[in-house]
Amino acid sequence: MRGGRRLAILALVGAVVLTAAPRAARAHDAPERAGAAALPGSPSPSLAVIGPAPPFTLVDPAGRSVSLADYTGRVVLLSFVYTTCRSACPLVTQRMAVLQRRLREAGLFGSRVGFVSITVDPDRDGAATLARYAKAFGADPRGWTFLRDRPDALRPVLAAWDEWTRPLPGGEIDHPARLYLIDGAGRIREIYSLALFDERQALRDIRALLGRPGP
Amino acid sequence: MTRRTLLLALLAVIATAGAAVAEVCLSPWVKRLAGPEKYLYVYAVDADAKDNDFLAVVDVNLASPTYGRVVNTVDLGSAGNEPHHMGFTDDRTKIWAGTLLSKRLFILDTATDPAKPRIVKTIDDIGAQTGLHGPHTYYALPGRMLITFLSSADGNPPGGLAEFTNDGQLIRVFKNPANAPYAYDVAVKPELNRMITSSFTPLRNYMKPLAQWDMKDGGNTMLVWDFKERKVVQTLVTDPVPLEVRWSLKPGAAYGWTNSALGDSIWFFARTPAGSFTAKKAADLGKGCLPADLRQSPDDRYLYVSCFMRSEIQAWDVSRPDRPRLHDTLVPGVSPNMMHVTMDGKRMYITNSLLSTMDYSGNFWVRLAHIGPDGRLKMDPFFDVDFTKFPTGPARAHDMLLN
Numbered sequence: 001m002r003g004g005r006r007l008a009i010l011a012l013v014g015a016v017v018l019t020a021a022p023r024a025a026r027a028h029d030a031p032e033r034a035g036a037a038a039l040p041g042s043p044s045p046s047l048a049v050i051g052p053a054p055p056f057t058l059v060d061p062a063g064r065s066v067s068l069a070d071y072t073g074r075v076v077l078l079s080f081v082y083t084t085c086r087s088a089c090p091l092v093t094q095r096m097a098v099l100q101r102r103l104r105e106a107g108l109f110g111s112r113v114g115f116v117s118i119t120v121d122p123d124r125d126g127a128a129t130l131a132r133y134a135k136a137f138g139a140d141p142r143g144w145t146f147l148r149d150r151p152d153a154l155r156p157v158l159a160a161w162d163e164w165t166r167p168l169p170g171g172e173i174d175h176p177a178r179l180y181l182i183d184g185a186g187r188i189r190e191i192y193s194l195a196l197f198d199e200r201q202a203l204r205d206i207r208a209l210l211g212r213p214g215p
Numbered sequence: 216m217t218r219r220t221l222l223l224a225l226l227a228v229i230a231t232a233g234a235a236v237a238e239v240c241l242s243p244w245v246k247r248l249a250g251p252e253k254y255l256y257v258y259a260v261d262a263d264a265k266d267n268d269f270l271a272v273v274d275v276n277l278a279s280p281t282y283g284r285v286v287n288t289v290d291l292g293s294a295g296n297e298p299h300h301m302g303f304t305d306d307r308t309k310i311w312a313g314t315l316l317s318k319r320l321f322i323l324d325t326a327t328d329p330a331k332p333r334i335v336k337t338i339d340d341i342g343a344q345t346g347l348h349g350p351h352t353y354y355a356l357p358g359r360m361l362i363t364f365l366s367s368a369d370g371n372p373p374g375g376l377a378e379f380t381n382d383g384q385l386i387r388v389f390k391n392p393a394n395a396p397y398a399y400d401v402a403v404k405p406e407l408n409r410m411i412t413s414s415f416t417p418l419r420n421y422m423k424p425l426a427q428w429d430m431k432d433g434g435n436t437m438l439v440w441d442f443k444e445r446k447v448v449q450t451l452v453t454d455p456v457p458l459e460v461r462w463s464l465k466p467g468a469a470y471g472w473t474n475s476a477l478g479d480s481i482w483f484f485a486r487t488p489a490g491s492f493t494a495k496k497a498a499d500l501g502k503g504c505l506p507a508d509l510r511q512s513p514d515d516r517y518l519y520v521s522c523f524m525r526s527e528i529q530a531w532d533v534s535r536p537d538r539p540r541l542h543d544t545l546v547p548g549v550s551p552n553m554m555h556v557t558m559d560g561k562r563m564y565i566t567n568s569l570l571s572t573m574d575y576s577g578n579f580w581v582r583l584a585h586i587g588p589d590g591r592l593k594m595d596p597f598f599d600v601d602f603t604k605f606p607t608g609p610a611r612a613h614d615m616l617l618n
């Protein structure tokens with residue numbers, strides 16, 4: 001319960017800051033920033049085939065096996081996070097929650113687009129912890145799955161995705177911190193960094209992959 | 216942890232998250248160092264091109280007994296490559312290092328043992344893969360490497376861009392347009408969705424001794440790209456040979472600078488309220504400077520210019536971004552070229568080889584300047600790494616990276 005409250009606060013703070021940040025930036029605009037477009041990025045992104053998405057089969061908090069192949073035909077946004085992360089992970093999970101809402105509004109979430117978040121910290125992120133984390137961020141289980149597995153089972157998956165980990169002082173974990181956008185044919189079409197992830201551009205990328213470009 | 220403490224901690228994390236960038240002038244996607252640098256990697260050209268080229272590892276850990284010395288060299292296994300620039304992958308575990316006279320490109324693992332990088336992959340014929348020659352700038356994207364090329368595979372224009380996965384698989388190639396065929400540097404401003412590339416000269420020219428160069432066989436353009444679309448949206452005209460592309464480091468700031476090598480000038484580019492970009496000459500560096508490198512201070516206050524021909528480094532105050540003001544000059548030794556500023560903005564490592572066809576001194580070194588809080592530069596009299604006395608003889612020290 002206590003952990004759940006922490007995560008809820010974390011999600012709330014993230015949401016507040018994400019909403020407030022653009023206004024703060026506008027308040028300090030220099031003249032040379034004045035031409036900024038309302039939306040960043042492009043509605044017509046060029047999303048090359050970067051390579052095949054390495055397959056995986058892992059376990060969700062309810063103990064069910066989930067494979068990347070289960071998502072064939074759908075666009076997948078895949079993130080690597082851990083629940084005790086105090087830097088980019090909670091912010092990017094919050095941005096994914098915002099994106100989830102926008103996709104739901106567009107009638108795309110779940111049926112056409114799925115989210116998968118894999119923990120890189122299986123020792124501390126047990127099933128109950130992952131479930132609390134998902135709930136705190138409002139993850140809709142109809143389209144957003146959090147996955148883990150035993151360390152020996154997870155290790156080759158992380159290696160296949162080049163998601164190395166290195167323990168840092170204070171319990172933090174250093175890792176490449178990337179998100180992957182995978183098309184319905186299981187091909188990586190875009191890679192984002194957790195630190196510079198913009199869910200508005202990601203929405204445009206997803207729409208482009210679905211053949212439904214949006215504004 | 217109390218609720219209040221958690222809230223404060225989260226706010227602190229959020230407030231600093233955007234500032235967690237690596238050294239200035241690296242791609243914004245490169246992971247930053249966890250602490251002060253311990254190793255300086257120096258990409259070195261065997262001076263007479265008879266022995267193998269190499270990567271030198273200089274100990275720059277102040278607490279180390281071997282501080283200021285070359286503690287390792289990584290043999291590239293071949294000679295005459297003209298090693299030039301290199302860049303970290305986004306996760307800072309590998310260095311991509313290319314060459315300007317051969318077709319080889321090396322990928323080195325710097326994470327397993329930072330003191331002893333090792334080559335994990337060699338691409339022997341980059342031209343066959345990409346149709347391009349002369350990889351120049353290595354610009355990390357998430358999980359990928361974006362590279363500019365100075366020429367087509369036959370050594371003539373156009374140059375272009377190629378993207379690879381971090382482990383060396385080619386993703387796609389973009390050749391420069393016919394009306395702006397020369398290529399050189401690249402830099403992306405992600406929040407603006409704009410990428411700018413600059414222009415130098417192709418292999419057919421730079422492979423010759425400088426006295427034989429055709430000074431008209433070079434670019435005077437910068438291309439503005441829609442980054443997400445990878446599409447050129449505008450061509451800007453500058454003085455001849457605009458080299459480094461340096462966006463302002465301020466989030467959202469839609470301007471930056473370049474150094475025109477043959478115009479001896481700094482050019483300022485900026486987005487207009489209408490959304491297009493303009494470029495104008497912003498500073499005269501003095502005749503005969505030949506500005507070979509352009510770097511920034513992390514606070515966006517100063518630009519540093521290396522005058523290769525006049526053997527000085529100039530610090531320009533850009534508090535007013537379109538009106539740089541000369542702030543300080545430094546003479547580090549003959550023909551300074553590459554500069555590498557630490558992420559705290561307090562130290563600048565300097566090398567003094569440009570290209571084997573352009574160098575006019577045989578005295579090669581790596582030196583260190585300290586940058587004071589007032590933005591003034593001062594040479595460190597105790598840090599002077601001699602690059603003339605390797606077992607294989609002198610080596611031209613060019614690009615640098617920190618680890």
